[in-house]
Amino acid sequence: MGEFKVHRVRFFDYMPSAIRSMAFNSHTERLAVARADGAVEIFNFADNYFQEKVIAGRDGRSIEALCWVGCRLFSAGLDGEITEYDLENLRPRYSIEAYGGPIWTISGNSEGTLLAAGCEDGTVKMFEVLEDRIQFQRNLSRQKGRIISLSWHPSGAQIAAGMMDMIRIFDSETGHATHRLLVDRGVGASKSREVVVWSVAFLNDHTIISGDSAGKVQIWDGLTGTLIRTHLVTKWDVLVLAVSQDESSVIAGTSEGTIVQFQFISSTVGQQDKLWVRTRTFKNHSHDVRALVHTDSAVISGGMDTQLVVRPLLDKVEKNTQESALRKIAFPHRNLVSCAKKAGLLLFQFPDHLELWRLGESDRNGTPGESLPVNRKPEKLIQLKTKGEDHICCSALSPCGSWLSYATVAAVRLYRLQISSNNISIQKVSKLPRELKSVHQLCFSSDSCRLFASSSFSSVVVVALNQTDCKYLHTLKHKSGSRQPIHILSPSEDGQWLATANTDCEIHVFNLRKMKLHCSVPAYSSCPTAVSIHPTTGNLVSVHADQQIFEFSLKQKEYSEWSRQLQRQGLHPLWLQRDTPVTSISFNPNNPAHIMLHDVFMFCIIDQSLPLPEAKTKFYNQMILRSLPQPQRLRESHAFKTCKNFQHLLSVNLLEDLSLVVVERPLVDIVAQLPAPVRQKKFAT
Amino acid sequence: WFPTCLLSNITLLREDMMSLPWDPTERDNMANKQRGEGTSVEKKAENKKGADDFNLALDSSDDEAPEEVTFEDSKARAVESLKLALDTARREKELLKEKRRKRQEFFQEQKVCLTFFSCIINISFLYKLGVHFYAVTAMWSTNLNSGLKGSYTVSTVTDRGQSDYQRQAAEDFIQSRLYGPGSCRSSNNEMLSLQNKTRADKSAAVQFVKKDWGAFKNTINEPQTML
Numbered sequence: 001m002g003e004f005k006v007h008r009v010r011f012f013d014y015m016p017s018a019i020r021s022m023a024f025n026s027h028t029e030r031l032a033v034a035r036a037d038g039a040v041e042i043f044n045f046a047d048n049y050f051q052e053k054v055i056a057g058r059d060g061r062s063i064e065a066l067c068w069v070g071c072r073l074f075s076a077g078l079d080g081e082i083t084e085y086d087l088e089n090l091r092p093r094y095s096i097e098a099y100g101g102p103i104w105t106i107s108g109n110s111e112g113t114l115l116a117a118g119c120e121d122g123t124v125k126m127f128e129v130l131e132d133r134i135q136f137q138r139n140l141s142r143q144k145g146r147i148i149s150l151s152w153h154p155s156g157a158q159i160a161a162g163m164m165d166m167i168r169i170f171d172s173e174t175g176h177a178t179h180r181l182l183v184d185r186g187v188g189a190s191k192s193r194e195v196v197v198w199s200v201a202f203l204n205d206h207t208i209i210s211g212d213s214a215g216k217v218q219i220w221d222g223l224t225g226t227l228i229r230t231h232l233v234t235k236w237d238v239l240v241l242a243v244s245q246d247e248s249s250v251i252a253g254t255s256e257g258t259i260v261q262f263q264f265i266s267s268t269v270g271q272q273d274k275l276w277v278r279t280r281t282f283k284n285h286s287h288d289v290r291a292l293v294h295t296d297s298a299v300i301s302g303g304m305d306t307q308l309v310v311r312p313l314l315d316k317v318e319k320n321t322q323e324s325a326l327r328k329i330a331f332p333h334r335n336l337v338s339c340a341k342k343a344g345l346l347l348f349q350f351p352d353h354l355e356l357w358r359l360g361e362s363d364r365n366g367t368p369g370e371s372l373p374v375n376r377k378p379e380k381l382i383q384l385k386t387k388g389e390d391h392i393c394c395s396a397l398s399p400c401g402s403w404l405s406y407a408t409v410a411a412v413r414l415y416r417l418q419i420s421s422n423n424i425s426i427q428k429v430s431k432l433p434r435e436l437k438s439v440h441q442l443c444f445s446s447d448s449c450r451l452f453a454s455s456s457f458s459s460v461v462v463v464a465l466n467q468t469d470c471k472y473l474h475t476l477k478h479k480s481g482s483r484q485p486i487h488i489l490s491p492s493e494d495g496q497w498l499a500t501a502n503t504d505c506e507i508h509v510f511n512l513r514k515m516k517l518h519c520s521v522p523a524y525s526s527c528p529t530a531v532s533i534h535p536t537t538g539n540l541v542s543v544h545a546d547q548q549i550f551e552f553s554l555k556q557k558e559y560s561e562w563s564r565q566l567q568r569q570g571l572h573p574l575w576l577q578r579d580t581p582v583t584s585i586s587f588n589p590n591n592p593a594h595i596m597l598h599d600v601f602m603f604c605i606i607d608q609s610l611p612l613p614e615a616k617t618k619f620y621n622q623m624i625l626r627s628l629p630q631p632q633r634l635r636e637s638h639a640f641k642t643c644k645n646f647q648h649l650l651s652v653n654l655l656e657d658l659s660l661v662v663v664e665r666p667l668v669d670i671v672a673q674l675p676a677p678v679r680q681k682k683f684a685t
Numbered sequence: 686w687f688p689t690c691l692l693s694n695i696t697l698l699r700e701d702m703m704s705l706p707w708d709p710t711e712r713d714n715m716a717n718k719q720r721g722e723g724t725s726v727e728k729k730a731e732n733k734k735g736a737d738d739f740n741l742a743l744d745s746s747d748d749e750a751p752e753e754v755t756f757e758d759s760k761a762r763a764v765e766s767l768k769l770a771l772d773t774a775r776r777e778k779e780l781l782k783e784k785r786r787k788r789q790e791f792f793q794e795q796k797v798c799l800t801f802f803s804c805i806i807n808i809s810f811l812y813k814l815g816v817h818f819y820a821v822t823a824m825w826s827t828n829l830n831s832g833l834k835g836s837y838t839v840s841t842v843t844d845r846g847q848s849d850y851q852r853q854a855a856e857d858f859i860q861s862r863l864y865g866p867g868s869c870r871s872s873n874n875e876m877l878s879l880q881n882k883t884r885a886d887k888s889a890a891v892q893f894v895k896k897d898w899g900a901f902k903n904t905i906n907e908p909q910t911m912l
Binding site: 668 | 851
């Protein structure tokens with residue numbers, strides 16, 4: 001089948017950023033996630049929770065709250081600005097100063113006409129949502145403490161504001177504070193510290209639910225301003241609350257990493273008197289939970305441990321199905337590692353810098369499973385910090401290792417590298433074509449003479465590179481009218497084709513010799529996560545977010561026979577149940593029937609010459625095959641050969657000398673660098 | 686993490702700038718003059734009172750006419766005081782000119798110092814310094830390119846002093862509430878070690894096994910990101 005020398009790379013210190021806030025748009029089924037470094041990610045919940053878009057962050061931008069108003073996304077943070085995002089061009093559209101100091105929270109009313117911002121100076125600022133911008137309308141009556149949390153009453157007539165030691169209810173028409181609900185401080189040592197009302201929820205029947213730093217969830221009557229019930233949920237803080245659409249369930253996230261659910265049910269079945277009763281507790285996280293979303297069928301949480309967890313509620317979904325499985329999204333759904341196949345170099349993309357490493361060498365051979373001694377260690381050649389405060393959106397390294405490029409929302413940078421055994425030099429190419437702006441994805445051609453950059457309006461800019469400078473050649477456009485950003489660029493080995501995929505689930509193939517559109521792959525409902533063109537057969541292989549695999553012949557402009565057979569038979573259920581997407585596809589020049597794919601937990605080689613597995617055959621059969629004698633092996637083999645030895649995989653590449661490079665980032669190494677968790681006393685420890 | 690040598694140089698320059706005249710002496714003189722006049726008036730009054738007390742017994746008659754002051758005398762005095770005022774004004778103007786000239790020279794020297802600084806710093810050092818210093822030197826060096834003449838423009842990089850301070854205060858607030866005293870926090874090592882010891886296949890504490898736990902390979906960037 002295949003024996004590979006594997007470079008196991010664990011020196012990519014990839015560190016995800018904590019999740020600070022989330023907002024769910026139930027119409028488009030998109031979840032927006034704001035990270036501590038200012039990045040905003042969009043997940044498509046209807047498409048297997050695929051991370052569709054990432055808007056890079058910025059030094060100094062801190063997001064405290066996210067809010068959807070219709071299909072528009074707004075954020076506000078401690079820098080005192082409200083930002084609207086352009087989701088087609090993956091950048092902030094504009095920012096306006098609220099002039100109230102740091103903003104702690106923003107919330108839109110149910111009509112989508114007003115946006116309220118809670119500020120450090122004690123004001124709740126109302127902004128009118130206009131067609132292309134927001135405009136300051138007025139301040140509600142200014143309070144003496146900071147406004148930490150806000151919640152509109154569904155009618156829009158009142159707003160509840162969580163502050164220090166109290167909750168204020170404002171009349172949104174007059175702007176006056178009508179009620180003041182005093183929140184008890186903690187007991188013992190915490191009595192001397194003010195209690196922070198981290199989160200409030202205002203329900204339709206005028207019930208207010210609050211979560212505070214003393215660990216309490218309190219239920220208030222918003223009409224009379226009285227406390228109905230207190231639930232002490234944790235010794236630490238209750239950081240966030242979320243209410244379900246039908247207001248029958250409220251979830252509270254704590255610093256312990258637990259999520260407590262309260263449901264509005266009657267204590268005895270059949271009776272009418274309903275109360276808020278504490279029902280379930282989920283321990284999904286190891287660190288503080290700072291963001292929560294309650295959808296109709298699931299609890300979505302995120303926090304300081306950087307993982308996004310989707311917990312379906314088992315009373316709303318069918319048990320023991322794919323739908324009811326717990327999902328943890330811990331790694332990005334795109335490639336942060338570029339590999340120069342001919343030069344044996346790796347480029348690691350961090351938010352604020354790039355690292356270029358040379359792989360180590362081992363000249364010995366061994367048996368499978370053996371660790372080979374390294375006679376030259378891998379070394380870091382260059383660390384390149386970005387100029388400016390914007391974080392890196394995308395980066396690329398040419399296959400020969402002589403060109404390096406990265407893009408931020410502000411600019412594109414191109415560098416010429418000269419690497420010999422004892423000397424490294426990097427030179428910036430200063431005059432870049434002005435068509436290179438607003439770039440979402442970068443890719444070099446296989447002969448390193450062209451640079452492809454995906455730009456606005458779903459177009460691709462082609463730039464020619466030579467020794468001294470770079471020249472603009474052409475802009476490739478497709479005719480579908482979609483303006484969604486292109487997130488995958490894949491040129492063919494021979495330089496004739498360029499395959500592109502955008503977040504509207506379209507795959508377009510361009511002919512680079514004629515510089516025009518060659519064909520578009522028939523529309524499929526799931527977004528492509530990896531696309532690549534086979535060097536010898538000229539077939540385009542695509543893997544999608546729902547784990548489907550397609551092979552499309554570029555010459556015949558139709559699906560290949562193998563692909564049709566795969567669709568007829570269907571993929572194995574274990575393949576379809578994987579919850580991480582395939583982020584790259586490569587091919588083995590020695591064996592044209594092989595397709596190499598990987599996701600976070602496994603690396604797989606699909607052998608197109610072998611039969612496809614049936615639903616009842618054992619999928620992970622490598623161990624069994626090894627124990628069988630040689631003639632029987634061929635009978636029992638099927639096309640999907642998976643290897644789970646390496647985890648967690650960020651990237652798998654095949655070098656020119658046919659050795660494999662696997663870049664692993666064990667989750668334990670990430671946890672090691674997280675902030676401190678709370679101290680939990682467990683029995684007998 | 687501004688390199689302290691450079692920082693001290695620049696602050697030194699700034700301090701010099703600040704200590705440069707505005708000559709406090711003149712203002713103090715004015716104040717003193719005022720105070721002096723005030724006291725002298727009081728003293729004169731007191732003396733006068735004393736004198737009057739003495740004089741009470743002696744001669745003064747209430748219906749003595751005041752001293753005669755001729756027109757010429759008062760005219761002369763008025764002209765004199767006017768001349769004095771004009772003289773002081775002229776002197777002050779000259780002093781001011783002198784001050785301005787000195788300040789100009791001082792700024793020229795400062796600019797020369799800065800070109801010197803930017804020459805001796807090489808690119809990698811600037812990268813390590815990060816953005817702000819790079820931007821500041823770039824700004825000042827562009828001013829230099831316009832020639833070392835008398836005119837120059839001073840502009841701040843970004844005027845974010847107030848908002849940065851507020852943002853920092855807000856971040857400190859969250860930090861102290863979540864991680865400050867009384868927050869009962871443990872460590873990642875302890876949490877993972879507990880997991881190791883309480884699961885079915887027990888194993889040793891994490892830090893015991895991994896010798897390089899927490900040792901970071903990045904030499905430049907700081908490890909822990911708290912928020």
